[in-house]
Amino acid sequence: RVSIASILLNLWVGFFIALESFAAVFAVFLAQISGILAFPFIKLTEIFNWILLFAPKIFVENNWASFRVPVYSGQIKAVYFIYFTPVLILTIALNVWKPFSMNSKFKIQNSKLWLGGAAFIIVIFPLLIIFHPFSAPALDGKLHVDFLDVGQGDSALVTFPNGETLLIDGGGKINYGASYVEKEDDEAEMFEPDVQAVGESVVSEYLWEKGYSRIDYILATHADADHIQGLIDVAKNFRVRAALFGRTPMKDADFAALYEVLQSREIEIIKLKRGDVLSFDEAKIEILFPVADESTQAVSDNNHSLVLRLIFGNKKFLFTGDIEKETESKLIENPLFLEADVIKVAHHGSRTSSTPNFINAVKADYAVISVGRQSQFGHPHREVVERWENSGAKILKTGERGTISVSTNGKNLEIQTFIP
Template sequence: MQDHLSLFFKIQICRSEQMKWIVPGALMALLGAAFAHSLIWGLIFLPYYLFSFIRHRPPLKILLPLILFAVFFYIYGCCTFNSQVTNLNGDEKTLPLKIVTPLKINDKTASAQAETVNGEKIQVRFYLPKDTPQEQISSITPSNCTWKGELEAPSPARNPYLFDYQHYLQNLSIHWIFTVSSIHDFSDCVPLSLTTIEKLLLKRDHGMNRVERIFPVSLQPVAKSLLFGDRSDMDEELLEAYRRLGVIHLLAISGMHVGMVVAMLWQLLLRVGVTKENVRFSLLAALPLYAAMTGGSPPVVRAVSSIIAVIFFTMVSKKITLLQALCITFIIQLLINPAVLSQVSFQLSYTVSFSIILSAPGFLKASSKLFAILKVTTVAQVGSLPILLFHFHETSIAGFFTNLFYIPLFTIVLLPSLFILYFLSFFNQELTYFLSLGLEAGVSLLNKVSLYLSSFPYVVLVFGKPSYFLVMVYIGLSLLLFFFLEKRIFVKPALLLLIALTVDWLSGRYSLQGSILFIDVGQGDSILIDLPLGQGTYLIDTGGAISFGDEQNSFSVGKEIIWPVLKGRGTTSIDRLILTHGDWDHIGGTVDLAAYADIKEVWISPGSYEKETVSDMLTELHELSIPVFEVQAPYMWTAGESLFELMYPHDEEYTGNNDSLVVKAEIGGLEWLFTGDLEAEGEAELMERYPSLSADVLKIGHHGSKTSTTEAFLDQVDPDYAIISAGAKNRYNHPHSDVVSRIEDKEIVLFGTYSHGAIDYQFQGKKGTFRTIFPYDGE
């Protein structure tokens, strides 16, 4: 490890006159491709352009070619994006498909990418019948199949800050998801001949199957991850732990892994008598195969192609620096697919690589391995900071220290051991299994330590999603820091970056603007009230995915919807969680959310603890030391300029929907009435107790069921706005047409999560505006 680091830190960024155009050329390619994506994308990268031209100062004679280079990539990018259209109209019920990629199996569903006869890529999805034989599933690929099913467009994100599956598939030129009606009949599937790349992908699948045969069960996920770049078997909790510790990059095949593989092959071939010239030829042939076998992710392609470029130019006696090699691979990847620019792995891979290479001549020299790793980690963290905050809204503090231990462990021990054991398995499987038991014990201990360390508070700092302008500021400050590091000036630029981070962190918690967000949790309720200047954060209900019959729904609303929304807003704690009643679609996300957010206290409806689902939840909340209170009306409290009143229920007997906690609030210049699942009987009692009850905004009870929102209730409350929280295309057909008609007849403005996605009322002082994810007139 010391030899490799010493070699790396001795690299000097020399300037070869013949290759001087490459670095500014890569930046101009970035400029053109970024503007092809959008105007804001082009402006975001402006600090990079300025920094590059100040640093490299290209001669005037190549300025015009560089400008033409940017124009070419702009036109090329626009043409590429405009050509990504579908040949299908969505009405097709039967499709002949070419299935090449291995199936990804998740619980009772399986999916794969396929091609139509016209060469258009689509995502295929089908549901696996109970006890479907594994060999029957495996026989589907590779083959040509004709299946019946339904085409549907991928769903866009229905909430702010969530993963946009539609955008992800569009970057892969996929416009449709084809849900197969039945896979019982395989008579229409016939084997097909494969291209070289498809054969390599199939070999990769066979290699992962071999891992399952030769390694102990608990070692298989990390072996697949490090050998083949597949993390699909990794436990979600463990992945989250590695992410919080800032070492998740070690579980993906990256430049460090590729460099280690090249070093091992180089030494091995030299020791068996192969000449250096033949070693280079061998690497040129083997590295593309290795990239394909490991999934061809952007970091792998970047590392492999950079090494190939260095080897090639060395063989033809041309001077090329590592920075220039990296720029060549960058240009090639944009030529292959300009859309790769929007991939997070691509952004992180190149940003971190550029940061390390630019810092290598001066800052990264170190007298010890640990200090060298600490410097590399610092540079990588600073360089990747704008990307991490924009996409993940947080940064790991622990990563500065955990990498000191994890990087040597993975590169010196774990990765070489797995390679050796895997190749040994071709000669003696019994010995391989016996030796892997020791490695399994070490990995199990490492996983336990990782889970323990990740549980500490402040392992990560959540900032919230920065604005585009703030991203530009972070990029500029990061580049400024690297510029001064070359001059051995550390304190002032680091202080500037620290000030920007502090201001950003505080602004997310003490914003002048408040918000009431109706989160789209599908068929359920979840309403986030975030008051300005840190005056209070309240959450009414947490949704919950409902199972039907024997279905087992593993989807976690708290973890996969509510927490990302909170994190994107920079919110990590909830002052009060109000669970209106005990139905699963209102409390189901609570426990999972409590694992991420700091919940100060929980309110439940009197007597609801007798319900089994509530009782189980309370047991887990007790283990987390979260206080729970049964509350009943009347109760009032204030928070800043906002006033809250618990209006219902008034007794301790729990009867279900009609004992929902009902809260009235004066927030942002409007009166709000949150009714949970209150039905006609509860509405009548509420009107009787509060004859002058009124509100500007009414959260419609029970998702717009016909048993709620009576004519009399609407007349008395007399709202200007009504909001219904219900799942799109839900099984209950909520909201009921009668309820919608009553609302529309009274000319009340109606919003619904089923049609508008998340609904956000943003306010400052007494003025505010409603905003929806989808346009008001529909999706």
């Protein structure tokens, strides 16, 4: 990430730190004589401190103050080499020209042509680095589903054969236990670990590594922190066409934070319900749950997760959010809609989900469990793993294999894992 305001802010901070330091020193010395004499300098120190912090805060809280330099991969990495070509040309030219030598007799012929060419190169190649028009993966006619390793959470990137992208959940961090409190009064200071958000350090990094600057759709299965928090960073870092939800629980703090970002960036919000079908040329998504609820007070907990089935050719993927046995029992009333080759196992493999009847209805060949390497909740539960294995499904855990990538041409499945 490159901050376009960093030079200005460093000058700003340096200047006001100097002023604040002088005011503080005078306040300390004058306080030895009289508190009244020291008071103006104490206030001046506070004012300088406020000014010192105010300007950087404006830039930090607004995404326009910085931009992300993309990562090129494959043969297109040659752009990085070409980018430094002007530096090489300039070095050779200066060595030949020797402009600071008193005896230099070298004169550049066609100087306008040289200057024009140099200006073109200096402008064009930085633009290639910043806007990366060639960095997005080439289309291969396949459907790609990448289950990201976001620890105790869910996130999956779907790349459709036509090139459109859908990010299902974005992972997130959960605060286990109370924060440290320094003192028990109304002015108590709260301290939380300075941990970089999963949406920034994992999900966004992965998307940048893939060469994306735009994600067509983001979808939150429900409003739990380990599913929705990461989408906040993604919505800030990427151009997003629309956000998809089953429920819009405005009282939920994480959802409200995401909603605010979507509104500020003018991202369209689309509500989904059971029976909806989304088409992406030859691929489609069927929404199996929940039923419609337009209320802003609607519940968006585990059992109201969006459940969707992704279909391309004769291959099917089932995404179940964190649904539990109560919702599974409703879904198996229409078992034909549950059959899938690959399932994202509900609720990280908790024994609150994956009932025998549900597993039998899905008939999956692969069961992907999105879970941390050492889950604090004991996920996945041994009984759940055994149930899926006994059904004939191969278990793939993100905590053990890293990112799990599944691709299909509509007839066959290809599985790749970051850790073999």
